[in-house]
Amino acid sequence: MTFYRLTFKPAIGLYGQHDPSVALFEDDQLVFAVEEERLSRDKHAVNSFPGNAIRECLEYRDLSLSDIDEIVLPYEPSLRWKILPHYVRASLSLDERLKQFVSLGSTVVSQIRGQLYPTRQIENELASIGTPVPPIETHPHHACHAASAFHPSGFEDALVLTLDAKGEYDATVVWKGTLDGLERVRTYKHPNSLGLFFAAITEYLGFRMFNGEGKVMGLAPYGRPNRAIETGLRELVDTGVDYDVTDLTKHWGADAGVAELEAVFDRPRRTDSGEFTQWEKDLAFEAQSLLEEIVLDLTETYCRQLGVSNVALAGGVALNCKLNQQVGALDVVDDVFIQPVANDAGLALGAGWFDQAPRTVAPMSDVYLGPSFSTAAIKRRLDANKIEYTEPDDLERDVAQRLADGALVGWFQGRLELGPRALGNRSILADPRTIASRDRVNKHVKHREEWRPFAPSMLERAAKEYLTSDGSTPFMITTADVRDERVDDMAAVIHPADETTRPQTVREEQNPRYARLLSEFETLTDIPVLLNTSFNDHGEPIVTTPNQAIKDFYGMGLDFLVLEDIVIEK
Structure with missing residues (x-):
């Protein structure tokens, strides 16, 4: 009998305010995870319950809520009493008696809920998705952070x-x-x-x-x-x-x-x-x-x-x-x-x-944990909307050539990444060799401040040739110094002020198609590096669906959109 555990971070009540997400574990194996913002299209999904993300997780395995054996929340509201004196002092420091009274009342109510009814609000939200609501466990917030890092x-x-x-x-x-x-x-x-x-x-x-x-x-x-x-x-x-x-x-x-x-x-x-x-x-x-x-x-x-x-x-x-x-x-x-x-x-x-x-x-080794869309399903959407497209025989070489010629490409492949970085599945790609590429993406695609730098994706085997530190850095979560002799090869993805970069290294077993694209670009240019930034306009979450990618494609200064095996040109 398969054991299903649904874990999620709400952003309501006693459970924080931002970045709700949901994960599905099948017999202790992580099989699916998605952030609520990617579905609600509200950046950071502030003060929201991740109902869309819960339904997406259930749909992945064709489950109903009653099929879930256990729900786990990464907060232990009963621990909030440990900083009760701080909340009291903060309330009493307010400059008006009415504000003090309201703040103290809110603090008392919150403490009582945390001690006596820690999961009541969550149970009520879940009941709107399905019944019976599975048993709910709670674990301390920082302990869950620690497990996410060490385990x-x-x-x-x-x-x-x-x-x-x-x-x-x-x-x-x-x-x-x-x-x-x-x-x-x-x-x-x-x-x-x-x-x-x-x-x-x-x-x-x-x-x-x-x-x-x-x-x-x-x-x-x-x-x-x-x-x-x-x-x-x-x-x-x-x-x-x-x-x-x-x-x-x-x-x-x-x-x-x-x-x-x-x-x-x-x-x-x-x-x-x-x-x-x-x-x-x-x-x-x-x-x-x-x-x-x-x-x-x-x-x-x-x-x-x-x-x-x-x-x-x-x-x-x-x-x-x-x-x-x-x-x-x-x-x-x-x-x-x-x-x-x-x-x-x-x-x-x-x-x-x-x-x-x-x-x-x-x-x-990767965070490709979200939903994906087949080429057949994408074709049906494009045909229904009378959007013309091509299907190249050698997609990676075709796209690499366009990039080498200076095109800006929206790249939509496989399963959606979890987390703040696009890692080659929901990415905007460009030639990394010129500052003009950086400035064009900032001004005409991302519509953001021109001083902000971009990051590179590079084949892992080439990292030691381009960076002073080698090894695997698959998540764009740390910066690195660039070797002096390689600065000109990746001018678009180097911080202008300190000549560091925030690399993603790619191996074929992590992301086969993306690795092949990098290899084809290397064949054409001798450089196994691409400018990679998240596929979203300024202030928006990363795109999740083909429809969102198409909307952004026509609203941004992109030249081509690649949806699985398909290429769309403006």
Whole structure:
């Protein structure tokens, strides 16, 4: 009898606010996973229940909810009482009695629900999908992050760091992972949160928290060391293994932190959409430097203390690719695994692995876990809409030639990726050799800031020829330095300010068609590299269906669209 476990991260009530996702496990094997935003088309699917994603998971195996043996949620609401004093202090600090009363009342109600009825809201939502509702288990948020990082890492032992805005009561947790499981070593409680520290910087620079942190990371290399800014930040932030950022993060949300930054620097938050000043670039640089200083101290201290040289990372802060490169470069670190779905969307994976022995979980080599569409089904859609198309005899060579000639190509293949990166199945591709390619994609395709860099996909066997570090990096989750002699070969995918890049390495067994496309491009150009960015317009989730790909194709400055075996030309 097959055992089905459905795991999901809601974004309602006691279960967080953003990035809901769902995963289906069949006899302890992960078989399907998808984020709600890819189906609802609402970026990050804030404050939403992942009903669409649950139905998609059930449909994958033609199941009804009653066929599910167990549901697992990556939150333990009963643990929220551990920061009750913080919520009380935050409520009493409000400037009006009515606001204090309302906030305290909300806190009390939330605590009672967390203790007595932790899954009631989820049960009610599930009942609209099917009955009876299966038994529901809950596991701690950071423990699920930790399982998502360590269990599929392939490590026998490791330091595991989970770094985000907040779990139930914890913001950063140090773990030791062994083949027997995970041991909690140290907890940094909310509001001492690195995620909220960087969120305050993000909001101060005019972006949106939990959405724009990657832009701050990308802006940082344009900055320079600035003693005045560093001094101001260090008035608010203590670094080191006993770090403290609570002067910026003492209230949930970023507004209080932004007010502190405005006071320290005597500058209002950025509100215009013009070019960044050098001061703003320098702030991004110094904030990134402080984040790296803290996490590197944590890594070095606990690798030595625990006697390990492997590191596994998860939590939203672990999406910071430049930080990840610095962790991997430490002398005490031999190898690093960063969960590619490091943000809250990856919690569904950790919840499914939580009760499994790490030795039983296969190392993660790809995240092609979502829905796919056959060529026959795509043809029926195109014929019904009278859209002309061709079906080349040698698709990979045909597309490689178009790319070598300068075309911008929408590439839609196989199963949808899980996580924030397009990894060759829902991608926009271009020739990596010229800065003109980068600028054209930014301006006419992605409609985003021109200073933002792109990333490359490259054949894994060629990585050592192009990067100063070799090995497998299949998830675009860390940056790397480019060899001087190869900079001109991949000008479009190098950060203009520091000449780093965020590579995806590709092996044929991971993605056969994409590897063949890279090989054909190499045959034509001698360069086994392509510019690869996610197939979505600015502010939208990555496309999921052929219809969405077609809509974006006609709304963006793309020249060709490849849907499985089919090519569409404008």
